[in-house]
Amino acid sequence: xxxxxxxxxxxxxxxxxxxxxxxxxxxxxxxxxxxxxxxxxxxxxxxxxxxxxxxxxxxxxxxxxxxxxxxxxxxxxxxxxxxxxxxxxxxxxxxxxxxxxxxxxxxxxxxxxxxxxxxxxxxxxxxxxxxxxxxxxxxxxxxxxxxxxxxxxxxxxxxxxxxxxxxxxxxxxxxxxxxxxxxx
Numbered sequence: 439x440x441x442x443x444x445x446x447x448x449x450x451x452x453x454x455x456x457x458x459x460x461x462x463x464x465x466x467x468x469x470x471x472x473x474x475x476x477x478x479x480x481x482x483x484x485x486x487x488x489x490x491x492x493x494x495x496x497x498x499x500x501x502x503x504x505x506x507x508x509x510x511x512x513x514x515x516x517x518x519x520x521x522x523x524x525x526x527x528x529x530x531x532x533x534x535x536x537x538x539x540x541x542x543x544x545x546x547x548x549x550x551x552x553x554x555x556x557x558x559x560x561x562x563x564x565x566x567x568x569x570x571x572x573x574x575x576x577x578x579x580x581x582x583x584x585x586x587x588x589x590x591x592x593x594x595x596x597x598x599x600x601x602x603x604x605x606x607x608x609x610x611x612x613x614x615x616x617x618x619x620x621x622x
Contacts, residue, residue, distance in 0.1 A: 441504035448496035455496075456489050459508065466505075467512040473583035474516040475523070484519055488512045513581065538604070539580060542612045557620070564614045568607065571595075575603045 439458045447455035467488055471481035488511045501507035543557060565573050575593060578584040579600075586604075590597045 445496060445500060445504060448493065449500075456493060459489060459492060463505070463508050467508060470509055470512045470582055471516045473585075474513065474520055477523075480519055480523070481516070484512060484515045487515050491515065509582075538608065542608050542615070557615075560615060560618055560620065561611065564611055568610070572603050572607050575600055576607045579604055 439462065441462075444455055444458045444462070447458060464485065467485045468481055471484040472478065475481050475484065488508060491511050492508060495511075499507075565576065568576070571593065575589055575595075578589045578592065579586070584592070586597050586600050589595070590600045593600070595603075
C-alpha cells in the first residue's frame with residue numbers, strides 16, 4: 439500500500455492504518471530505535487509509541503513525506519527514552535556519535551542564546567552542498583545512529599573510508615559553522 443493510501447486510512451480513523459504502517463515501516467522504525475537505544479524491549483516500545491503518535495497527529499497533519507515523518511517521530515521518541523534511561527544504559531554507538539559532534543557543535547554555555555532549530559537549519563544548509571555520498575554517510579551516522587560497519591556495508595565502502603568521510607565532513611561542518619558566526 440502506498441503512503442497516500444495509508445494517510446487516507448488515518449484520516450478515516452481506520453485502525454488498518456496502523457497495521458499498514460507497521461507492515462511498511464516497522465523494520466525501519468525498529469532499526470532507528472535500536473540504533474539509538476541498543477535494547478530490543480525499549481526499541482519495540484518506541485515503535486509502538488510512534489504508531490500512537492502518528493495516530494494522534496494524523497489528522498490534522500497531512501505529511502508530505504510519510505517516511506521522514508514517521509522516522510522523525512521514532513527518532514525523537516527514542517532520544518527521549520535514551521535520556522530517561524540515563525547515561526548508564528546508552529549504547530556505545532550512540533554515545534560515540536554524540537561525542538564526535540561535541541567538537542563541532544556549539545556548547546550551550548558558550549552560546550546560550552543559540553536555538554537548536556537555528557543550528558539544525560545551518561546543518562541542513564551545509565549538507566545541501568555536500569557530495570551525495572558524504573551527506574548520506576553523515577546522515578546515516580548522526581541521524582539514524584548506524585554503526586560504521588553498517589554504513590560501510592550499505593554504501594559499499596570500507597570502514598576506513600567511512601571513518602575518513604565522517605572525519606572530513608565534521609571538519610568542513612566546523613568551518614562552515616565558524617563562517618556563520620557560530621562559536622564552537
